[in-house]
Amino acid sequence: MMLALELAQGIIAKNRRSLARAITLVESSLPHHREAAIKLFSLLEAQVEPKETLRIGVSGVPGVGKSTFLENFGLRLADMGHQVCVLAVDPSSQISGGSILGDKTRMQKLSLHVNGFVRPSPAKDTLGGTALRSREVITLCEAFGFDRIFVETVGVGQSETTVYSMVDVFLVLLLPNAGDELQGIKKGIMELADLIFVNKADIDENAAMRMVSYCESVYELIHTPRSGWRPKVFLGSSIASQGMEELLAGLNQFDAYLGNSDFKTTNRRQQRQNAFIQELKVLLWQQFMGKQGHEVNRVAQSLLENNVSITEAVQGILKTNQ
């Protein structure tokens, strides 16, 4: 348990190396690391005062410019005195392994800034509990003193809903020229967004403006997000530093909106509750497979060969486990 104490003291003393090591510990699925991580959280909880923080999810298709945007926008906030960290959640990182290197180089200034911290996605997926581990990493960063926590995720498949389930604000980056299908506009991403930023407007400003109008017209038709806030749409360029002030004003407006309602508190409570259920499901499944894995595999195999009813097969497994 010495390790947990050492890391907790390091985090409270604002030692970045300790924070980085603590994150590695939390992301590990080795049982003795898990034990140390639990100890670490109990030590931190005892000492850290609650603080006003904003957790911001940033999503969008690969290459839309999320990392470039975060370098620009994050530096701006860091210069203003905010403590800014950028985390990445990328359940598909085995496939798109290139973005890890990219993150380090693309957010270099922010990672070297005295108020900045950048943590690329873990090299391998943690056992099942990606969402929970990421929540824990957010907790570590808040304990360290970061007040603007960005979580970057590739807007494909499950990862955007995973990130949505752990943030207060959801920001979606769009390309001016890519189709609805590719960007998931029709697949509900817009219902998750609180803020939209049409990036790369420097390439084709007219197309970017058309995309803004299009998004606004979609918002005439669909439900507004969970908070009741009407989503705002911006355009600009992360490379040419355009539109950043407007977006920042939009973010501050949303922050003020959250401050005036109890949405942030209730949402965070709800998220904790959901995370608890999710974690329990994952652990129960792992435990069950640890004991009954052979039997489950045997029955699964028999489904390939025989016309057994699925319900019967499931009931059979559950009975043998009683």
Ligand SMILES: Nc1nc2c(ncn2[C@@H]2O[C@H](COP(=O)(O)OP(=O)(O)OP(=O)(O)O)[C@@H](O)[C@H]2O)c(=O)[nH]1
């Ligand atoms: N012209 C232009 N290029 C941009 C802009 N923002 C980003 N880029 C470029 O787009 C490419 C992808 O940028 P990234 O920031 O890595 O994109 P990403 O969304 O983080 O990509 P993944 O992490 O792989 O999903 C890079 O070559 C950037 O230089 C912009 O506003 N204008």
Ligand SMILES: [Mg+2]
């Ligand atoms: Mg990136």
